[in-house]
Amino acid sequence: MPCPKNLDRQMFDQKFSLDLARRDVMETRHPVDSIFSRANRQAVLSQRHRFFQSARASRLGSSGGRKSRSADRGKGATILGSLRVQTFSGASCARIVRMLAPRLFAVAAVLLAFVAQPIVAQDVSALFTQAQELMRRQQFAAAVPLLEKCVAAQPASSKFHQWLGRALGLQAAQNGITSSLMSIRKVKAELEKAIALDPKNLQARNDLAILYRALPGLFGGSNAKAAEQVAIIRKDDPALASQIDGDFLAGDKKYDAALAAYNESLRLNGANPMTHVRISLVHQQKKDWEKAFAALDRGLAIDANHPLLLYQVGRAAALSGLQLGRGEKCLRTYIAMPVREDLENPPIAAAHFRLGNILEKKSDPAGARAEYETSLQIDPKQKQAREALAKLKR
Incomplete structure (x- = not known):
């Protein structure tokens, strides 16, 4: 589930917020083989x-x-x-x-x-997986046409409309959100269509709430409209609603209140690993590394292969200098994993960048250089990786 908009880019690499994506000039040819x-x-x-x-x-x-x-x-x-x-x-x-x-x-x-033949179910699934992989590589412009094909093949799919809305939003952010009012309208239309097709698609409602919070009022942003979506979510899933409350509070840097909301979410549903990710992120922001790692450990006890948890172990290790060996292993595991269709996966470029941080701290400049270069190959606009690489070469 997406996270609030105002926290550190690398802390919330997996989120959907429209103002945090970077331009990616890499182009990917659509493979006809899957059709x-x-x-x-x-x-x-x-x-x-x-x-x-x-x-x-x-x-x-x-x-x-x-x-x-x-x-x-x-x-x-x-x-x-x-x-x-x-x-x-x-x-x-x-x-x-x-x-x-x-x-x-x-x-x-x-x-x-x-x-000219209809796309059968397995082909739609393959297109959707490929689109998610492109999004993980921040190639949103290449992901959009694949998701449009998924929607054309299954127009009654709430999930496909939701993910098309996400991809369009992130593409708009890469192109400059304030210069693309038409794109914002498309994002909103796709999310609203997803909700109309399935009013119980709470993740689509969450995305719409985030959109309302992220946009300025001139572009249709509204905290009140965001709160309306959260209120609807609360009727069906109070634990998720409390988690969203925590996201917005964390985005406003009200960390103690955010932790209280996350703990309430855990009280209502202790089996959700994403809540532990969010608790860890708040502790990372406060540089309380012991509690940050402890929260991730609790999440991994629920799902040992959760991509967000693995990535965050690596990130926390890279930033703190602690548990470097474990952080390296978790990042390498995540990089080798296929995308999880039920999640927004952290960007691969960010994972390589954090792996470079760890290798640099482990006195492996050659390995760090290779990871920074890989990060830039995937995302040429990865400013932090470019700066780290330049620093290594001095």
Whole structure:
């Protein structure tokens, strides 16, 4: 679940707050392989045969005049619509329709049968996982079109609308939030759509509350509207609502009040490892390292492979200089892990940066340099990694 907006960037690397993402100029080509799975191969062959027959019948019946060519284009548009094209933009589809003149109709129909097929469930899942990995690498511009495909394939999925809203928000932050009012509207629209599809999607309500808190009033920000969402959440999940209370208090640097809210959340639901992450973050902010590590230990007792807990052990070690060996191991474990679909995973670039901090403290400048360089390869705008690398080279 996202965290409040005003705390240290590396402390809340996993959060969704719109004003804390950095620009990432890396581009990623969309892999077509995930669309054309083996499971769809037979369906494609059947589809190709069916539309080839339609194309052939249309071509044979054409007289070649302007009227017949117009009719053929109309038939082509109908076929194109029935195919539910997921891999072409609107402009690309229009160009293909213009190909559907009498002599080219059959060729174009066969081409469409190969490339224009519905995305099956396993392909949607693969696209979603890939989008989350791109978000973990802060390549939000590349993640957005994949999430749009997920939404197009399953428009009734509250989860896909929610994650599209998150990606759009973080992309807007990279481009400068105050210069992108249209993007902010899209973020809000996707989160509201997610809630409309599933009013019990409390994480989407949490995201919307964070959006209201993060935005200035001129852009639709409102603490009152954020409180309305938290009040709705409290009816279904009072423990989550108390945790969100703590997030907002921590964001306002009211640390003692935040700890009280987190402890209330634990009283209501002691099995949530994320609450222990938040308690640790507050203690890290106060530089109370013993309590910070103790909170992480309690969370790891619940979920030993929780990515946020592993990352935070590494971060706390990097900042405090304590438990360096353990911190290194936890960060390497997290970096090697696949994304967890149920969580916002900490940025990989930040994990490499913190690993570099630890190796530097362990008198391993070559290892630290390699980690800082890796961090910058993933996120060229990672200012802290660039400064640390420059300092090492002096």
